[in-house]
Amino acid sequence: MSTVASTIAPDLSGRRAPALGGFNFTALKLEVRRLTRNRRTIIISIVLPVVFFLLFGLNKAYASQTAGPGAHGNWSAFVMISLALYGGVLATTFGGAMVSIERAQGWSRQLRLTPLSPVAYIIIKIMAALVLGACSVAAVYITGVVTHKPSMSVGLWIGTGFSVWIGSLLFAAFGLFLGYLLPAENVMQLLGLILALLSFAGGLFIPVSQYAHTVQEIAKWTPLYGLNQLVHTPLLGNGVDWTWVVNVVAWLILFAGGAVWRMRKDTARV
Amino acid sequence: MTVTNSDPRAWSASGSPLAVQLTGVSKNFGHVRAVNNVSLQIASGEIVAILGPNGAGKTSTIDIILGLSEPSSGQVSVLGMHPRKAISRGLISAVMQTGGLLKDLTVRETVEYMGSLFARSQPVNEVLSGAGITEIADRRVGKCSGGEQQRLRFALALLSDPELLILDEPTTGMDVEGRRNFWATIRKDAEQGRTVLFATHYLEEADAYADRIVLLRHGSVVADGTAAEIKAMAAGRTVRATLPGASEAMLMTIPGADSGEVRGETVLVHSNDSDAVARYLLTQTAAKDLEITARGIEDAFLALTGDDTSASTGAI
Numbered sequence: 001m002s003t004v005a006s007t008i009a010p011d012l013s014g015r016r017a018p019a020l021g022g023f024n025f026t027a028l029k030l031e032v033r034r035l036t037r038n039r040r041t042i043i044i045s046i047v048l049p050v051v052f053f054l055l056f057g058l059n060k061a062y063a064s065q066t067a068g069p070g071a072h073g074n075w076s077a078f079v080m081i082s083l084a085l086y087g088g089v090l091a092t093t094f095g096g097a098m099v100s101i102e103r104a105q106g107w108s109r110q111l112r113l114t115p116l117s118p119v120a121y122i123i124i125k126i127m128a129a130l131v132l133g134a135c136s137v138a139a140v141y142i143t144g145v146v147t148h149k150p151s152m153s154v155g156l157w158i159g160t161g162f163s164v165w166i167g168s169l170l171f172a173a174f175g176l177f178l179g180y181l182l183p184a185e186n187v188m189q190l191l192g193l194i195l196a197l198l199s200f201a202g203g204l205f206i207p208v209s210q211y212a213h214t215v216q217e218i219a220k221w222t223p224l225y226g227l228n229q230l231v232h233t234p235l236l237g238n239g240v241d242w243t244w245v246v247n248v249v250a251w252l253i254l255f256a257g258g259a260v261w262r263m264r265k266d267t268a269r270v
Numbered sequence: 271m272t273v274t275n276s277d278p279r280a281w282s283a284s285g286s287p288l289a290v291q292l293t294g295v296s297k298n299f300g301h302v303r304a305v306n307n308v309s310l311q312i313a314s315g316e317i318v319a320i321l322g323p324n325g326a327g328k329t330s331t332i333d334i335i336l337g338l339s340e341p342s343s344g345q346v347s348v349l350g351m352h353p354r355k356a357i358s359r360g361l362i363s364a365v366m367q368t369g370g371l372l373k374d375l376t377v378r379e380t381v382e383y384m385g386s387l388f389a390r391s392q393p394v395n396e397v398l399s400g401a402g403i404t405e406i407a408d409r410r411v412g413k414c415s416g417g418e419q420q421r422l423r424f425a426l427a428l429l430s431d432p433e434l435l436i437l438d439e440p441t442t443g444m445d446v447e448g449r450r451n452f453w454a455t456i457r458k459d460a461e462q463g464r465t466v467l468f469a470t471h472y473l474e475e476a477d478a479y480a481d482r483i484v485l486l487r488h489g490s491v492v493a494d495g496t497a498a499e500i501k502a503m504a505a506g507r508t509v510r511a512t513l514p515g516a517s518e519a520m521l522m523t524i525p526g527a528d529s530g531e532v533r534g535e536t537v538l539v540h541s542n543d544s545d546a547v548a549r550y551l552l553t554q555t556a557a558k559d560l561e562i563t564a565r566g567i568e569d570a571f572l573a574l575t576g577d578d579t580s581a582s583t584g585a586i
Contacts, residue, residue, distance in 0.1 A: 010286065010314050010433045010463060012349060017358035018389040026386035034374050106369025110426075112338060114387040115358040 021117030049087030073152030087136030088168035095129025096175020180262030287350030360430030373412030
């Protein structure tokens with residue numbers, strides 16, 4: 001039936017798989033560009049935390065009082081760290097949750113027809129989320145520098161900023177998990193709402209110690225609580241409580257495990 | 271003509287790997303058997319149409335060849351290797367009918383992104399001009415028309431210079447001109463050795479553009495041959511007559527009869543030699559009210575893929 005065709009032997013000798021499962025910086029650059037192209041994402045994760053900081057972090061009392069007995073800086077610095085964490089987790093959550101849109105548009109299926117491995121894909125998504133997270137944290141910290149109100153040592157500026165940024169990684173896993181779990185149309189709005197609630201519960205807007213006893217007990221189990229406590233520790237100089245670490249590790253296992261579970265289900269038949 | 275498989279190593283007689291080899295492949299979804307014991311061998315450079323109505327198992331079969339799903343039983347290999355391995359080397363690509371594009375990237379960015387994932391890919395500008403989308407390179411994909419998006423999908427599929435190109439209902443939504451241009455490009459590609467496998471439910475498209483047609487029905491291959499062979503199968507006529515007391519076994523004894531069926535007092539005999547059948551019925555039996563009708567290729571398609579159990583089945 002195809003005597004002509006079968007005489008053409010394909011030359012497969014030069015064909016190989018890409019290194020690193022297809023991970024590359026062109027794809028990463030384009031993923032970051034996509035994130036920054038979404039106006040709503042930028043406003044919510046970068047502009048909003050800065051506005052909150054300008055409104056709530058700069059009053060005279062905050063700038064003149066230390067953030068507690070033994071603290072190495074003022075309340076203004078305390079609020080700045082909180083709001084940088086808020087922006088950071090919004091950015092990384094949104095970055096992770098982009099998979100929801102990609103699944104809905106059939107892009108995930110298209111990627112399955114390329115050499116890109118699921119692991120390399122997830123690493124690209126997480127790195128893109130972290131780039132946006134770094135922008136959020138930097139925006140709040142630069143506002144702090146410009147306004148001269150937050151006061152702490154240079155080492156603490158760098159140390160807390162870096163801790164907030166690395167800590168926001170937990171929420172890249174959260175975003176991935178929910179991105180795989182929820183339908184695309186309303187996932188971003190829903191996540192904004194969930195994160196606002198978690199931020200209140202975690203003490204990012206109001207210290208948890210101000211809540212009623214029962215609320216405090218519940219708040220200690222929520223995913224932003226441990227992280228929020230940990231990133232403030234260098235400033236407050238109060239030592240690390242092991243329950244905060246347990247909180248962060250437990251939620252990380254839950255989010256990352258959930259993301260892997262949903263991703264496996266998703267790639268079984270895209 | 272139906273390919274029986276005797277070579278599990280997936281190498282053709284000439285020593286080069288077959289583009290596609292399916293051996294007794296079945297796929298179950300719960301209690302539904304979407305693909306039923308399909309064996310198929312496609313040599314390099316062939317243009318093959320998988321033809322069948324919706325639900326015949328076309329997409330499930332293609333998903334298995336693409337490595338998007340694993341068969342429940344049986345073996346699949348593409349160019350002598352597992353489909354996922356062939357994918358990772360850029361040897362297979364596919365053009366899907368809808369979706370698969372990100373609306374917030376521009377056309378050029380989409381090509382750049384996809385190209386970055388392969389070990390080796392064609393230069394972006396060449397791909398854009400080859401697909402005739404240079405003018406819209408900086409436009410967001412979400413703002414492109416359906417036809418422009420389809421051209422982009424096609425450009426993406428050629429990025430890695432694949433050996434096997436799979437097209438799922440490729441020309442849906444294209445006008446006549448677009449369809450003709452599309453197939454002219456595909457033909458040119460195949461002449462250079464690219465294997466093309468396309469799914470369609472348009473008989474005429476399979477007829478016009480495929481070297482070979484694989485007919486699927488309820489997940490099984492019911493016919494596999496060149497377009498000419500399928501046509502020859504359809505070239506027969508149907509002789510219809512009133513003949514009380516006839517049985518199908520009796521009809522099959524008529525010289526030249528390919529198949530027969532009895533509907534009450536009416537008998538239908540399908541044959542490539544309708545004259546002989548008519549002569550026999552009128553001279554040797556009590557048949558009357560005799561009619562002879564031509565069977566078109568559409569009828570053959572329906573007969574092979576439809577649910578009518580009296581239809582002739584099997585290989586050609």
